[in-house]
Amino acid sequence: MPVESVFPRLEALLPHVQKPIQYVGGELNSTVKDWDACDVRWALMYPDAYEVGLPNQGVMILYEVLNEREGVLAERTYSVWPDLEELMREHGVPQFTVDAHRPVGAFDLLGFSFSTELGYTNMLTALDLAGIPIEAKDRTEDHPVVIAGGHAAFNPEPIADFIDCAVLGDGEQAVLEITDVVRAWKREGRPGGREELLLRLARTGGVYVPGFYDVEYLPDGRIARVVPNRSGVPWRVAKHTVMDLDEWPYPKQPLVPLAETVHERMSVEIFRGCTRGCRFCQAGMITRPVRERSITGIGEMVDKGLKATGFEEVGLLSLSSADHSEIAEVAKGLADRYEEDKIGLSLPSTRVDAFNIDLADELTRNGRRSGLTFAPEGGSERIRKVINKMVSEEDLIRTVATAYGNGWRQVKLYFMCGLPTETDEDVLQIAEMASKVIAKGREVSGSNDIRCTVSIGGFVPKPHTPFQWAPQLSAEETDARLAKLRDAIRADKRYGRSIGFRYHDGKPGTVEGLLSRGDRRVGAVIRAVYEAGGRFDGWREFFSYDQWMACAGPALEPFGVDVAWYTTRERGYEEVLPWDHLDSGLDKDWLWEDWQDALDETEVEDCRWTPCFDCGVCPQMDTHIQIGPTGKKLLPLTVVK
């Protein structure tokens, strides 16, 4: 049956809302397929505003992978701002896709990509606007299967009541496997209804269906165990890992929006995974092992992508881009190739110890030499040993001095506050480090016109990391420590004027902490906040700490737990963690040992260039490290004019 576009009804509302262009679709390289010619239909949602969601690489990749398949269609949907939400409710316009403006409720599957837990209330808004029951147990065969993915899906327990499934890890192959299961079930005439479909998905071993697991609790509030309640459902659900990135050169045709978005560049993921072993970093832990895209694969993606988009900047993405085994050749090759075309290159994540001036020169050859950003994360040498960010102060000063000496005027330094074992003294050393940076910078540049910006936010312990057991610093203590640092910088008469200070207060971190390490009981808090009007929690102008706390108290009270129990409480070795049945490949005993090493201030090396330290991922997931060098060169491409 054809599904009608809601656009005519939406169109009448658009003159009354801010930035209507974000709701009309029509992006370059977007795809609208014939509804009736497809038998598996996906709606993909990034649960944040269009300007943030559109450039998301995960959604863009899955959109293209699915649409390339015969008989499968995928359309995108984003969170609507409250001005449009109000009008949609008033006029009965449902949540829609921006591609063909089809109602989201008409699709077979609705996939949410969660980079952060702060999108949970937006998911509930979208479900409700789509006419889909908020709780999975109330849905029927007529409703889409609601799937969560992205990094936050490694602990989907707080949203267990609202989703039908979660998928861990790389999505490229997983969405196609799910598509096949849904297609077979539909073609057979939907035997056994929704229950049977979810059972088939769960039995693949790679799809987590929370409804098929019971959580039992101990009298003290901790979890006793998590048990499957259907036969054939695995005790642990495994993450997905795509091997050989060169076989998955997506996005091939990146979307180019008309509306302004947060990233306007041609992004190429140059490798996936990271084994630097920073203990706070969830991304580095859950995306192992390292899999590089080859230099020639990168060159081809950049070439095709630029032609397809007309972007002026290329972003070489990964968790630590300067660590690619052939990064120097990649940067030089691209800078040579696009010198005429005024294409800029950017390397969003650069480690202090992997930075070198030749690379930086190549990156800025076709563009501006504006600022450099490094993330020492911890202010003292001691705390950097705790978090396994092996950067000595000398290294940092030397690197920064080289930058100032070569014409850069502005260096940004990122830090975290509230790291395990941290004291005021560790954080106050950030001020000293910044002073030394400026002193050295003035010396080597011979100029007083240089700046250093310290940017700092609260640390949130994450599941599947060695710090998953750690107590989180409370919002009040975080803010007090940040205030001391600010005062120390201001008190610096000689260098303070050259040091900028930017910080994020501790309140959003407490809510993120609750949602990150929460269990199913936290779902009641999310629902209560949503019902009280909570939206767009990642946005300062919408986020309300007081509302979260006011809702959390009564919602958690029946269970005998509270926000502090989830955030500032340290967990023990024996405790069953809410995500233990979700397998990221990391051996829990290895994580515990790494946690103990952190407390002993013992560092661990990177397994790319030292022997394996048995984190468990490769044997558990049957994967292996894939790195170069390939020794190949990027050929200059001459454009036929």
Add this chain to the structure above:
Amino acid sequence: MRYTKRGRLRFTSHRDFQRAFERALRRADVPMAYSAGFTPHPKVSYANAAPTGTASEAEYLEIALARTRDIEELRASLDASLPDGLDIIDIVEARTGDFAEQLTASHWELRLDGVDPAEAGRAVRAFLAAETVEVRRQTKKGLRVFDARAAVVSLAVLPDPPDPAGSHGPDPHPCAILRLVVRHLIPAVRPDDVLSGLRATADLAPPVPAAVTRLAQGPLDEETGTVTDPFAPDREAAGAASTRAAGQRAAAVPGITV
């Protein structure tokens, strides 16, 4: 260059269009001339963009190329590089002075769904009869009060199309279509200002937002009150140049044969 903003892409803001257009220049591999300076920009100048949410058949911009290109090929490749709805429909080579000065008036169509044409006609007559019609508009600098009447050259309701069914009684889906010619003055009077004026003078309040389209933009013919083609001077100059070139070639031919 004359381009359009059609259909759902009428919600494109001018900034959005600029980004889209500059990317289309890259995709179409147009040999752009760049400005001098630390961060060179391709030389593009935009004239008089229609407000976000209004459609247009007559938007104009100028670009400077580093090399000559065939005009029709350039149009076709740029048009293909832009999303459907943002269409490049005409290009001439600039041979005369400041093009933006040609754009002294606009011809607009305002479609008022749910408004009875007879009622719209009464409002239009009241508006035209007034010496001045004071309207307010919220701008970035605050609430601005100005006259919407003086800039209006003509305003009329299109005649009702004959009812195909020949039925009698009130039309269940009335729709009034207005045609408006307005001079480009400062402050600019936009179609929504005229709509505010119709509300102020005759309480005309359309139940749904008006669908507004710019039909033409160019020099105002003061005698007929119509908007004429702003490309005409450049077309004439091009015609004269090609005649001259052809004449020179013809004159040169005997020289070669000598």
